[in-house]
Amino acid sequence: MNRIVPLVLAVALFMEHLDSTVIATSLPAIASDIGTSPVALKLALTAYLVSVAIFIPVSAWMADRFGARRVFCAAIGVFVVGSIACALANSLAGFVGARFLQGMGGAMMTPVARLLLVRATARSELVGAMAWLTVPALVGPLLGPPLGGFITTYFSWHWIFLINVPIGLAGIVAAMFLLPEFGDAEATPIDFRGFVLSGLAAAGIVFGLSVVSLPALPPVVGVVTLAIGVICTMLYVRHARRAERPILDLGLFSQPTFRAAIAGGSVFRIGAGATPFLLPLMFQLGFGMTPFQSGMLTFAGAFGAIGMKFFAQGTLRRGGFRTVLVLAAVGGGFLIGLCGLFSSGTPAWAIIAVLVAGGFLRSLFFTSVNALVFADLSDAEASQATAIAAVTQQVSIALGVAFAGAILEVVTFFNDGMLDSGAFSIALYMVASAAALAALPFLALHPAAGSTVSGHRMAGANARTQVVPPRQGS
Structure with missing residues (x-):
């Protein structure tokens, strides 16, 4: 497998995913500097998410019309300009506007990166390539809180955004010279x-x-x-x-593997997406840890995520998409539930062990489900698939955080207004159940589903006759 393409794409995505979480620990310092409150400044976080949600649907058309590589480079450029604007902002309105501009670039980076990867990679090598591309999305949110706290404490919050400039410029240069170009000058009107x-x-x-x-x-x-x-x-x-x-072709949902990947992936993200929100709060508010201590513990999951990429392709080859995704969903949910058993007296090694194992299974799940999205689709349908997958991902992550927040509110209400570690345990148990339910859509798949991508082989003719061929056209 040519690792140049996924590595170039991964560097840009790492910048995006890191930036989206590193800001959270720096909100008080930024708010104080620009003369507003941390609560009001959360509008900046929301502005980014809204911008991403608005512009993701048009990413497929943009990539087909102007070329995926050019759009990807332009997206990095917009993200870098937005980062500079964030560092220069001196008011709430200016900062919110800068984050919205960043979101316009971020909206294009992830779906177009996946499109470039799918079109540049043979289906038999897609799992390995997706493993490299999945790591930034998992490591970035884990590294963000401790890095944000370190930069804000020992330097200045402005550097949270300014470090994107050299990374982004290097990403543009690498993409222009190392990535192939795909596009259709005859693309239909928007x-x-x-x-x-x-x-x-x-x-x-x-x-x-x-x-x-x-x-x-x-x-x-x-x-x-x-x-x-x-x-x-x-x-x-x-x-x-x-x-x-x-602009978003819902006809793709007639393909069983695509339908299962979107449905199962969305349900799992409700649980997995809520975990980075719940764990730091539980460690700090429930156990009395400092933000840095909390960040260093949650970062342990990154080691599991990184280690997974060495096993994903072999695991799918032996077990197939259906078996691996069912077990990863149930196992990932179980490990999220184990986090609810943590207490202030739980040894650090035990917490780290659970988080590393959880990071491994979550990374295996997302690598597998991201590859399954394209398993039985033609190259002409790939751009639409990336846009739909990206939209549902944003919605499901937002739903997961809202679900977790609502649980905490209800538990706190019945606990006489006290938010203690028990409230976080209940929330973790419930989001763990949601993550485990992601196994259900995959149970309906044939064991050989997506075998052209996974390399999983069953008993000859029966397996071959069950694989659904790609739909034709776009």
Whole structure:
């Protein structure tokens, strides 16, 4: 396997995923410097998520029309410009606007990177390539909190954003010289109505869930926005059924492997996405740890995520997508639930062992499910698949944080307003159950599903006749 393509893409994605979490520990310092409150500054976090949600749907059309490599380089450039604007911001409005600009670049980077990887990699080597691309998404959020605290404490919060400049420029140069170009100058005109409806749908749901779970605005604003997002989702589904070439082709869901990958991946992210939100709070508020101590513990999961990439391809070859994803979902959920048993007296080695094992299984799950998305699709359908996968990912992560936040609110209410370690345990048990439920969509798959990608072989003819061929056209 040519590792140059996934490594170049991974560096850019690492910058994006690291930046999205490193800011969280620096909110008080940034708020003090620009003259606002940390609660109000959470609007900047929401602005980034909303921007990503709005512009992800158009990423597929942009890549097909202007070329995936050019769009990827342009996305890095926009992200870098947004990073500089963040460092120069001296007001709440300026900082929120800069984060929105960053989100425009971030919206293109992940789906277009996956598209480049799929089109540049043989299906038989896709799992190994996806393993390299999955690591930044898992390591970035784990490294972000301790790194953010270190930079803010010993340097200045401005460097959180300025370090993106040399990384981004190096990524653009590497991408221009090392990545292949894919695109179709004859791409069809953009589905403008679909773009508006899909953007409002995704942004409304993500913004609504973010406000409800991390209230920087009155909760009623989140509820109304969420309702608008749901309505626009229904309107888009209606539009997509009638449009000749919708911006997001929902017809891909007729493919069983794609449908299972999106459904199972979304459910698992509700649990796995809530864990990085719950664990630091439990360590700090429940156990009295410092932010740095908490960050160093949660970072342990990165070692499991990195170690997984050496085993993913062999594991899928032996077990196949269905078996591996079912076991990874159930095992990953079980390990999230084990975190609920932690107490202030739990030895550090035991916590680290659970987090490393959890990082391994989560990384195995995401590598496998990201590859399954494309297992039975043609190259012409890959751009649509990346956009749909990215949209559902954003929505499911926002839903996971909102779900966890709602559990904490309910438990705290019945606990006379006290937020203790027991509340976090209950929340972890519930999100663990959600993660384990992700196994259900994969149980319906044939054991040989996606075997052209996994390399899994069963008893000859029976396996071959069960593999669903790629759909033709786009």
